[in-house]
Amino acid sequence: xxxxxxxxxxxxxxxxxxxxxxxxxxxxxxxxxxxxxxxxxxxxxxxxxxxxxxxxxxxxxxxxxxxxxxxxxxxxxxxxxxxxxxxxxxxxxxxxxxxxxxxxxxxxxxxxxxxxxxxxxxxxxxxxxxxxxxxxxxxxxxxxxxxxxxxxxxxxxxxxxxxxxxxxxxxxxxxxxxxxxxxxxxxxxxxxxxxxxxxxxxxxxxxxxxxxxxxxxxxxxxxxxxxxxxxxxxxxxxxxxxxxxxxxxxxxxxxxxxxxxxxxxxxxxxxxxxxxxxxxxxxxxxxxxxxxxxxxxxxxxxxxxxxxxxxxxxxxxxxxxxxxxxxxxxxxxxxxxxxxxxxxxxxxxxxxxxxxxxxxxxxxxxxxxxxxxxxxxxxxxxxxxxxxxxxxxxxxxxxxxxxxxxxxxxxxxxxxxxxxxxxxxxxxxxxxxxxxxxxxxxxxxxxxxxxxxxxxxxxxxxxxxxxxxxxxxxxxxxxxxxxxxxxxxxxxxxxxxxxxxxxxxxxxxxxxxxxxxxxxxxxxxxxxxxxxxxxxxxxxxxxxxxxxxxxx
Numbered sequence: 001x002x003x004x005x006x007x008x009x010x011x012x013x014x015x016x017x018x019x020x021x022x023x024x025x026x027x028x029x030x031x032x033x034x035x036x037x038x039x040x041x042x043x044x045x046x047x048x049x050x051x052x053x054x055x056x057x058x059x060x061x062x063x064x065x066x067x068x069x070x071x072x073x074x075x076x077x078x079x080x081x082x083x084x085x086x087x088x089x090x091x092x093x094x095x096x097x098x099x100x101x102x103x104x105x106x107x108x109x110x111x112x113x114x115x116x117x118x119x120x121x122x123x124x125x126x127x128x129x130x131x132x133x134x135x136x137x138x139x140x141x142x143x144x145x146x147x148x149x150x151x152x153x154x155x156x157x158x159x160x161x162x163x164x165x166x167x168x169x170x171x172x173x174x175x176x177x178x179x180x181x182x183x184x185x186x187x188x189x190x191x192x193x194x195x196x197x198x199x200x201x202x203x204x205x206x207x208x209x210x211x212x213x214x215x216x217x218x219x220x221x222x223x224x225x226x227x228x229x230x231x232x233x234x235x236x237x238x239x240x241x242x243x244x245x246x247x248x249x250x251x252x253x254x255x256x257x258x259x260x261x262x263x264x265x266x267x268x269x270x271x272x273x274x275x276x277x278x279x280x281x282x283x284x285x286x287x288x289x290x291x292x293x294x295x296x297x298x299x300x301x302x303x304x305x306x307x308x309x310x311x312x313x314x315x316x317x318x319x320x321x322x323x324x325x326x327x328x329x330x331x332x333x334x335x336x337x338x339x340x341x342x343x344x345x346x347x348x349x350x351x352x353x354x355x356x357x358x359x360x361x362x363x364x365x366x367x368x369x370x371x372x373x374x375x376x377x378x379x380x381x382x383x384x385x386x387x388x389x390x391x392x393x394x395x396x397x398x399x400x401x402x403x404x405x406x407x408x409x410x411x412x413x414x415x416x417x418x419x420x421x422x423x424x425x426x427x428x429x430x431x432x433x434x435x436x437x438x439x440x441x442x443x444x445x446x447x448x449x450x451x452x453x454x455x456x457x458x459x460x461x462x463x464x465x466x467x468x469x470x471x472x473x474x475x476x477x478x479x480x481x482x483x484x485x486x487x488x489x490x491x492x493x494x495x496x497x498x499x500x501x502x503x504x505x506x507x508x509x510x511x512x513x514x515x516x517x518x519x520x521x522x523x524x525x526x527x528x529x530x531x532x533x534x535x536x537x538x539x540x541x542x543x544x545x546x547x548x549x550x551x552x
Contacts, residue, residue, distance in 0.1 A: 039064065039344070039370045041072040047366050048076055050378050057359050058240050058247060058351055059085040061267035064367065065274045065345040068284060073267040080238040080249045080331070080351060087267040088223060091349040092233045093334045094327030097226070097263035099298070099310030100215060100273075101192050102143050104199050104207075106294040107214050109139075113202050116140040116297075124198045127169055131176040139198065141181050142191045143309040144302055150178035150186035155451030157189075161256045164228060165197040165207060168256055185305055187449060189260035196259025207258060218289045219276050221269035227262050230255045230329065234264065239331025239351040243462040244387045247352070250459060252331045261327060267347070270336070274345025277338055299323050299338075311338075320372060326361060328354035330459035335360040337368070344371045355460045356383050387463040394467045397433070401474025404430075405481040412485035416493065420486075427482055430475045437472035440465070 044064055051057065059077030063070075075085030083089070108114040114123060120142055121127055121135045128134065137147045151157075154175035162168040172190060179186070196207045203210045208226040216224045230237040230252045237252035255261075265273075275284045277299075280292035301308040306315065314322040324337035327349075334349040346367050350359040358381045366376035404411075415423045436443070444460075445451045458465050 038373075039066070039071060039367075041074075043370055044072045044367065045074065047370065047376050047378070048074070048363065051359075051363055051366065052076055054378050055359065055380050055384065056245075056247060060348060060350040060359065060363070061085055061087065061089060061091055061270075062363075062367075063087075063267045063270040063274060063345075063347045064371075065271050065278065066371075067343045068275055068279050068282075070271045070275070070284070073271050075267060077351075079235060080240060081235045090223065090234050090264050090266055091334075091351070092230070092237055092261075092329060092332050093263050093265055093270070093336075093347075093349055094261040094329045094332060095189075096310075096325055096327040096334050096336050096347070097257075097259070097261050098192050099277075099325060099336075100211065100226075100263055101196055101199070101259050102298055102309035103290060103294075104211055104215050105139065105143060105195055106290055106298060108199065108202055110291060110294060114139060114198070116143075120194060120198055123202050124169070124194065126166075126201075127172070127194055127197070129172055129176065130174050133177055133180060137181045139195070142195045142198075144185070144305070145187055145191050145307055146182050146185050146302065146305070147188075147191055148177035148179040148181045148184065148186075149175070149188045149190055150184075151188055151445070151449070151451040152186075153178040154188075154190065157255070157450075157452050157456065161229070161254055163256070165193060165200060165258050168193040168258070169197045185307055187307075192260035193256075193258070211263075215289070216269075218287055219283045220272045220285055221265065224263065224265040224269045226258060227264060228256065228258045229262075230257055232262075233257075237329055237331055239329070239353060240357070241331065241353045241459050241462055242356045242381070242383060242387075243466075244391055245384055248462075250331055250353070252329060253455075255329075261329070267349075270347040270349075271345075274336065274338070274347055278340075278343045278345050320368065322368075324364075330354065330456060333357050333360045335364050337364060339368070339371060342371060346371070353459050356462060357381065358383070383461060383463070390463040390467040394463075394470045397467070397471040397474045401477050404474075404478035408478070408481035408485040409489065411482055412489040415486065416489050423486055427479055430479050430482075433468070433471035433475040437468045440468050 044062065048060065048062060052060070057077065059075070059079055061073075061075045063073045065071055073087040075087055075089045078084055079089065085091075105114065109116060116139050118139060119135060120137055120139050123139070133148065137149075141147045149172075154172065159171070162171055168190065172194075178184070199210055200207045203214075205213075208228075211226045212224075216222070227233055231254045233252075238249065239252070240247045241250050242248075272284050276282065276289060277295065281290040281295045282288050298309040299311055299313075301313050306313045311323050311325050314324065320339050320341055322337045322339060324335065327334035327336075330353045332349060332351055333354055334347070336345070336347040338345050346364060348360040348363050348367070350357060350363070352359050362379050362381050365379065369376040415426065441452060441454050441457055444457060444464075452460070454465070
């Protein structure tokens with residue numbers, strides 16, 4: 001691809017991004033959004049339906065509570081299997097499961113069977129790593145994700161997936177820590193695999209059974225369960241990914257999920273969960289499941305941090321104050337938030353994947369506006385605008401690739417008098433898209449602080465992968481076309497010049513030899529003719545002498 005072509009592509013990208021930003025400003029409320037900002041079933045339905053109409057979101061469930069009462073629970077649209085979604089449709093809540101695992105641990109703590117500041121290894125001797133510092137990881141550090149474990153040291157989603165908690169913990173034996181325990185925060189699912197296995201060992205019961213009897217049933221969550229893998233989820237966690245404004249059904253690869261992201265629940269049960277969180281551990285039926293102090297511990301991050309036991313505190317100064325957590329599978333996304341000032345709870349699960357979807361987080365903004373008495377605007381996920389920019393860049397990459405290949409011979413002729421190393425340097429910028437594509441998963445992982453595979457990235461943001469792959473392919477074609485053109489051009493310049501130079505030498509030699517022969521022959525004739533001429537002069541002189549004597 002020509003260097004000036006890259007400049008044009010860069011300028012085009014900037015222009016399109018600016019245009020996308022302008023187009024992507026929050027939309028004004030549609031006519032279908034509520035005109036009276038009141039948090040009730042009608043306003044929630046109106047907002048969610050307006051959002052789904054604008055974004056073509058296939059399906060979602062919503063639970064909204066205030067204090068100890070349910071404001072509204074509902075399902076909208078359909079599942080990937082085509083079933084209508086209702087308030088009782090089971091859906092995977094992904095990492096919302098972490099706060100439920102934390103509550104299970106707090107039940108053991110309150111029973112005096114575990115202590116938050118005791119090393120987990122003491123309760124779980126099988127938890128060993130190839131790093132002696134792991135023996136000092138406390139139960140609290142596991143739940144707060146400050147254990148020192150991280151995707152950078154142990155990328156669990158890129159490894160073969162275990163089937164049980166025992167296997168998941170055993171697989172960590174060869175792993176090392178990324179930091180000293182308690183010094184850094186890193187979001188890392190295996191923290192919760194270890195916590196869930198600890199629950200199993202200390203309680204003497206399978207983790208799923210303990211959650212059901214000690215957490216879900218006491219809260220009235222009778223349609224909630226924890227599963228080991230995504231294969232055990234409804235329809236095997238089949239959902240949708242979004243690309244270029246369109247939605248594509250996708251099956252989910254098998255991931256291990258117990259403890260970290262394995263809970264399947266309903267909108268009705270999520271409302272009961274939210275009430276207990278906002279009601280200091282007391283269920284909707286008035287049963288205390290955990291102490292108010294334990295709820296405060298779970299909602300309070302360590303000093304200087306924002307994450308606490310499956311919950312994140314909103315940044316200081318942000319209004320309204322929220323305690324929230326997101327959950328993301330490749331085909332589903334979820335979010336739960338607590339508004340402590342109004343004791344409002346909101347949970348949303350949508351059947352679109354992370355980043356390319358993120359519908360739950362966007363919808364939450366509108367429902368939070370409603371909870372504050374504001375009229376919500378229907379916004380759209382970032383990728384619905386960014387994908388069109390990526391589509392334009394993809395088409396530009398194809399066009400520049402074709403142009404670069406077609407003009408390869410002309411480019412080669414222009415560089416024919418330059419040394420090959422300089423020609424190679426001029427082609428170096430063409431390798432940039434290839435390098436970027438080769439490092440795409442690492443770059444995205446760096447931004448997300450997570451590790452994954454290219455196949456997983458194809459779920460997360462398909463348009464980005466397509467754009468990057470297309471640019472890399474176009475660059476490869478241009479490099480190949482130019483390299484071939486350079487070789488052919490230089491060979492053509494060398495071969496014809498060798499023939500005439502040798503022929504001229506031969507002809508010149510022949511002409512030289514002929515000239516020499518002709519000169520030699522002329523000289524020889526001259527030398528042969530000279531004696532005859534001398535004889536004739538002698539005869540003429542003799543005749544003249546004889547005539548003179550006779551005259552006398």
